[in-house]
Amino acid sequence: MGAWDSMKMFIIRRRLLANMIPEGCEHPLEEWMSIKARMTFKKNKELRERIGKRVLDEVTRGDFNEYQLFRFREQMRYVQKESPYYRNKFKELDVTPDDIRTWDDLERIPLTEPLDLAENSMYFFAASRTKMATEFTTTGTTGHRKFIGYTVNDLVSKIDIVASALKEVGMEPGDSLHVMFPLVSAWDPSLIMVGACKILGYGSSVCSENDIDKQYSTIKESGSTYIIGLPSFIYRVTVLMGDRIDLRSLGIKRIISTSEPLSESMRHTMEDAWGCKVIDVWGMTEFGLACAVECEEQNGLHTDEANLLFEVIDPETMRHVPDGTEGELVITSLNAEGTPLIRYRTHDIAAMLPPPCDCGARFNRRLRKPSGRMDLQFKIGMGHKIYPLLFDDAVFADKRIVDYQVKISKDGFRDLLTFEVETDSPSDELKGKIIDSVCRIMEVEQGLEEDLVSRPVVEFVPTGSMEYAVKAKKIIDLRENYDKKE
Ligand SMILES: [Zn+2]
Numbered sequence: 001m002g003a004w005d006s007m008k009m010f011i012i013r014r015r016l017l018a019n020m021i022p023e024g025c026e027h028p029l030e031e032w033m034s035i036k037a038r039m040t041f042k043k044n045k046e047l048r049e050r051i052g053k054r055v056l057d058e059v060t061r062g063d064f065n066e067y068q069l070f071r072f073r074e075q076m077r078y079v080q081k082e083s084p085y086y087r088n089k090f091k092e093l094d095v096t097p098d099d100i101r102t103w104d105d106l107e108r109i110p111l112t113e114p115l116d117l118a119e120n121s122m123y124f125f126a127a128s129r130t131k132m133a134t135e136f137t138t139t140g141t142t143g144h145r146k147f148i149g150y151t152v153n154d155l156v157s158k159i160d161i162v163a164s165a166l167k168e169v170g171m172e173p174g175d176s177l178h179v180m181f182p183l184v185s186a187w188d189p190s191l192i193m194v195g196a197c198k199i200l201g202y203g204s205s206v207c208s209e210n211d212i213d214k215q216y217s218t219i220k221e222s223g224s225t226y227i228i229g230l231p232s233f234i235y236r237v238t239v240l241m242g243d244r245i246d247l248r249s250l251g252i253k254r255i256i257s258t259s260e261p262l263s264e265s266m267r268h269t270m271e272d273a274w275g276c277k278v279i280d281v282w283g284m285t286e287f288g289l290a291c292a293v294e295c296e297e298q299n300g301l302h303t304d305e306a307n308l309l310f311e312v313i314d315p316e317t318m319r320h321v322p323d324g325t326e327g328e329l330v331i332t333s334l335n336a337e338g339t340p341l342i343r344y345r346t347h348d349i350a351a352m353l354p355p356p357c358d359c360g361a362r363f364n365r366r367l368r369k370p371s372g373r374m375d376l377q378f379k380i381g382m383g384h385k386i387y388p389l390l391f392d393d394a395v396f397a398d399k400r401i402v403d404y405q406v407k408i409s410k411d412g413f414r415d416l417l418t419f420e421v422e423t424d425s426p427s428d429e430l431k432g433k434i435i436d437s438v439c440r441i442m443e444v445e446q447g448l449e450e451d452l453v454s455r456p457v458v459e460f461v462p463t464g465s466m467e468y469a470v471k472a473k474k475i476i477d478l479r480e481n482y483d484k485k486e
Pocket residue numbers: 295296297302357358359360361
């Protein structure tokens with residue numbers, strides 16, 4: 001029996017919690033988290049005692065913290081038993097689940113490095129390989145291959161959160177989701193999205209081709225009302241299609257951007273062209289597709305705190321930083337069976353925002369969009385950090401630009417940024433415009449003032465000559481013997 005069949009069987013037997021979210025609920029995701037917390041509360045004496053209430057009606061932030069700490073202890077107990085990697089690690093450091101009583105206690109548990117996972121993937125597995133419903137490798141942005149396993153329960157849980165997230169972004173019966181992920185080889189996100197749509201009774205269509213005409217005709221033929229995909233790809237379709245077709249005539253209600261950073265200029269161009277809001281979703285292959293979902297306020301992403309515990313640490317001291325302060329995002333899975341991860345370093349720079357949210361959500365902490373990965377940073381001039389997302393707003397401010405790449409080289413003792421820009425409308429005017437906006441970026445401006453960075457150069461390439469590739473490197477460092485690490 002294939003993964004999909006066994007999953008279907010399981011779903012038939014078990015009602016997904018996403019289906020328990022009442023119709024017309026204003027905050028489906030938070031409601032879904034409350035349902036999860038209440039169910040755990042009912043079943044576990046330990047949690048009832050920690051919360052100190054007889055019934056859990058309206059979940060407060062304090063209650064939810066206790067739920068998360070309880071789940072954290074449970075996940076620790078599980079990996080201690082089932083995962084050779086964590087069993088050894090906890091033994092070596094003499095830490096036990098009972099050490100975790102408060103949020104500060106979390107700091108006593110060692111961090112998990114992505115490189116450890118890449119080098120010891122099999123030791124992380126906490127379920128036998130016969131129990132895994134699916135196994136896949138992920139290279140992420142750093143190139144290290146990690147092996148991840150999902151049990152049937154893991155898959156159901158991923159579908160459950162995606163289904164809740166689809167409700168959160170406003171999908172209703174009668175809507176149809178168009179899934180457009182080109183060239184994704186390692187693992188197929190459409191499986192989970194289509195599964196979630198099926199369970200909720202929504203329509204769905206999938207097109208994985210790079211061909212934008214094919215994408216357009218699939219959207220039109222299947223009567224899609226929602227689109228989900230990589231922002232760089234949807235942006236490409238927007239710019240190349242927008243010239244020929246009035247995209248607003250398709251009647252798309254929402255575009256969901258996922259798996260890549262979404263810059264504000266990209267968002268505005270897409271919102272303008274399609275006539276709908278673009279909602280950002282953040283995920284990590286290690287933890288699932290929808291770890292955090294933006295609400296209507298578009299001010300921070302609501303996090304899936306029922307399945308994941310988010311911490312932000314100072315990467316120098318490894319200590320917690322308060323909500324609202326930027327640092328490195330560290331995530332713990334709270335219910336995973338296949339590859340549970342405890343205090344996993346994401347190497348993403350982000351901040352957690354405290355509740356409430358203007359949308360009315362009461363207890364859920366939001367994620368301020370990751371601003372850049374630590375391992376994708378480069379330094380120019382006197383150590384000014386640059387990272388891929390930094391240039392998006394300056395370059396994509398002009399709709400004639402389809403895509404771009406930055407090359408860093410040496411111009412004598414100065415650093416030189418060369419922007420290779422994909423467009424069908426090259427002109428000196430456009431060149432000047434791009435250079436001017438890039439020079440206004442603080443990091444570049446300071447480098448210019450110090451005279452350690454040369455004035456950037458723009459080179460045009462025609463549309464289509466830059467092969468569209470998922471996770472293509474946006475910044476390429478051509479400087480020799482240059483220390484790119486922190
Ligand atoms: Zn909100």
